[in-house]
Amino acid sequence: xxxxxxxxxxxxxxxxxxxxxxxxxxxxxxxxxxxxxxxxxxxxxxxxxxxxxxxxxxxxxxxxxxxxxxxxxxxxxxxxxxxxxxxxxxxxxxxxxxxxxxxxxxxxxxxxxxxxxxxxxxxxxxxxxxxxxxxxxxxxxxxxxxxxxxxxxxxxxxxxxxxxxxxxxxxxxxxxxxxxxxxxxxxxxxxxxxxxxxxxxxxxxxxxxxxxxxxxxxxxxxxxxxxxxxxxxxxxxxxxxxxxxxxxxxxxxxxxx
Amino acid sequence: xxxxxxxxxxxxxxxxxxxxxxxxxxxxxxxxxxxxxxxxxxxxxxxxxxxxxxxxxxxxxxxxxxxxxxxxxxxxxxxxxxxxxxxxxxxxxxxxxxxxxxxxxxxxxxxxxxxxxxxxxxxxxxxxxxxxxxxxxxxxxxxxxxxxxxxxxxxxxxxxxxxxxxxxxxxxxxxxxxxxxxxxxxxxxxxxxxxxxxxxxx
Numbered sequence: 001x002x003x004x005x006x007x008x009x010x011x012x013x014x015x016x017x018x019x020x021x022x023x024x025x026x027x028x029x030x031x032x033x034x035x036x037x038x039x040x041x042x043x044x045x046x047x048x049x050x051x052x053x054x055x056x057x058x059x060x061x062x063x064x065x066x067x068x069x070x071x072x073x074x075x076x077x078x079x080x081x082x083x084x085x086x087x088x089x090x091x092x093x094x095x096x097x098x099x100x101x102x103x104x105x106x107x108x109x110x111x112x113x114x115x116x117x118x119x120x121x122x123x124x125x126x127x128x129x130x131x132x133x134x135x136x137x138x139x140x141x142x143x144x145x146x147x148x149x150x151x152x153x154x155x156x157x158x159x160x161x162x163x164x165x166x167x168x169x170x171x172x173x174x175x176x177x178x179x180x181x182x183x184x185x186x187x188x189x190x191x192x193x194x195x196x197x198x199x200x201x202x203x204x205x206x207x208x209x210x211x212x213x214x215x216x217x218x219x220x221x222x223x224x225x226x227x228x229x230x231x232x233x234x235x236x237x238x239x240x241x242x243x244x245x246x247x248x249x250x251x252x253x254x255x256x257x
Numbered sequence: 258x259x260x261x262x263x264x265x266x267x268x269x270x271x272x273x274x275x276x277x278x279x280x281x282x283x284x285x286x287x288x289x290x291x292x293x294x295x296x297x298x299x300x301x302x303x304x305x306x307x308x309x310x311x312x313x314x315x316x317x318x319x320x321x322x323x324x325x326x327x328x329x330x331x332x333x334x335x336x337x338x339x340x341x342x343x344x345x346x347x348x349x350x351x352x353x354x355x356x357x358x359x360x361x362x363x364x365x366x367x368x369x370x371x372x373x374x375x376x377x378x379x380x381x382x383x384x385x386x387x388x389x390x391x392x393x394x395x396x397x398x399x400x401x402x403x404x405x406x407x408x409x410x411x412x413x414x415x416x417x418x419x420x421x422x423x424x425x426x427x428x429x430x431x432x433x434x435x436x437x438x439x440x441x442x443x444x445x446x447x448x449x450x451x452x453x454x455x456x457x458x459x
Contacts (some may be wrong), residue, residue: 099327100330
């Protein structure tokens, strides 16, 4: 008995892999169906559907970049502390002091690339008409994923805590002032008052909730850090699973139905 | 070179019929047209694609291995915010005989001058690692966790501690101050307290 056979007949191997290697059609199907990760993917795809000239692989590339951002982000979290005292110096240390300082650059450039690739993915889906029924729900999921990706970029932008970060978030979050009803300078906000006392003012509106204060401060840094590292990635991961699963349920990767 | 074959037959459709009857031999020029031949079909193409695949896969796995090693190295701090191992404890004459100095206890050091020798005891109990207290009235180190007791020399005499307290290396630096070096320790039960490096004679 060869070493390979010995491994493949061992209890450990058989407890993990329930089926033989996917060399014939039947096993290719069952391997896809019995693996928790692979089962999100369609069992079979149209050859025309995966042509690079057709999909540009932008969805897959976006997912790949999400994984890159997750892995590099977890590594950066070992060094970065989201406090006014440490944040900026930790970013400098990640570049200058730590071995493999390129990891932060990979995270940063990966983020830029992910925004580009997700836009191109949406553009392709639009061009191929893949938003049409029965895929309209998945288009909606995709739009939320796009917004969450932009929010990941926005929240991550504050974390270096340099002048660029602080003022970019100051300017960016000023948009929240103009939120209808929920921003204190937004349309309809004046209508929300009890006996002339406004419910929505600069200390109670959407921007205040986002920043954890009336201006960008240490509270904002902590808030954006938690959003960037935990809250938004969790939501994105769940939505990605739904997105992939719906691709399978809605007739496989886009193409003529 | 395939253009040469085409140049001989300007008219597309009648060419085969016109060229074939007069002479058969010119035919061998045809195989030179490589429209169907893929890169892997020729010997050169075969070796070319093998080389490309080898370079591609080797560089892929090499970069994977490099990234794994690099990431592991990334997780090891290059700069520590911890206090250094060497601690300056001042002029030897500032220590009184028979006294235990607790000023450097937060650096894990008791400085003791006893019978003409200054030595630095490690504040870690040899039982389970708690920090004992110096009881001046009883002239002993007493561990609050499990009751181990040590004489002023560091020798254990009561409780569960299996061996005496450890001593740090100590030396006189150039500026006349004593320096405790916590990177080296000396254990009584291994006969290391004999070493000149773990005490300073006043």
